[in-house]
Amino acid sequence: MFNAKxxxxxxxxxxxxxxxxxxxxxxxxxxxxxxxxxxGKLIEIKLENKNAAEAEKRVRDMCETLLANTVIEDYTYDILEVGP
Amino acid sequence: MFNAKxxxxxxxxxxxxxxxxxxxxxxxxxxxxxxxxxxGKLIEIKLENKNAAEAEKRVRDMCETLLANTVIEDYTYDILEVGP
Known part of the structure; x- marks a missing residue:
């Protein structure tokens, strides 16, 4: 399980x-x-993914496609692995 | 000068x-x-204060009085000193 901010x-x-x-x-x-x-906005997401690289890719994709409007907004994120 | 998040x-x-x-x-x-x-919300504040302790007190006061609704919301903050 990963917690992404x-x-x-x-x-x-x-x-x-x-x-x-x-x-x-x-x-x-x-x-x-x-x-x-x-x-700005803070979006906290709980993710179930196999590994950190996959979780990171997922979060970046979500930002690009839904969470951020990249015409007018920038985004950064932290991803923390937490217990299952 | 301080940058508070x-x-x-x-x-x-x-x-x-x-x-x-x-x-x-x-x-x-x-x-x-x-x-x-x-x-959640992310609020970035540029502050001119004499020292870090004063800036921290200011930010906490702002959260309590205006930025957060402490009945339903929690807040945390980071404060970073930046060049003048």
């Missing part, structure tokens, strides 16, 4: 109105050190 | 319809090893 972030060049709104809210709450906020 | 996840006991929909979509796409999918 997929981190999806907007590309640097893409505007992030949700992040900006959160930044403005934090500044309004007197968190005045805040310079930038970007919102 | 805040990871917000639904508590285990809270149903995650968005994660379930994603799991069903992955299964429909023949990713048959998928056992569970949970959706």
């Amino acid at each position: 997929v981190y999806i972030t907007l590309k640097k060049s893409i505007a992030d109105p949700q992040g900006n709104a959160m930044k403005e809210a934090l500044l309004a709450m007197k968190y005045d050190g805040v310079k930038d906020v970007r919102m | 805040v990871y917000i996840t639904l508590k285990k006991s809270i149903a995650d319809p968005q994660g379930n929909a994603m799991k069903e979509a992955l299964l429909a796409m023949k990713y048959d090893g998928v056992k569970d999918v949970r959706m």
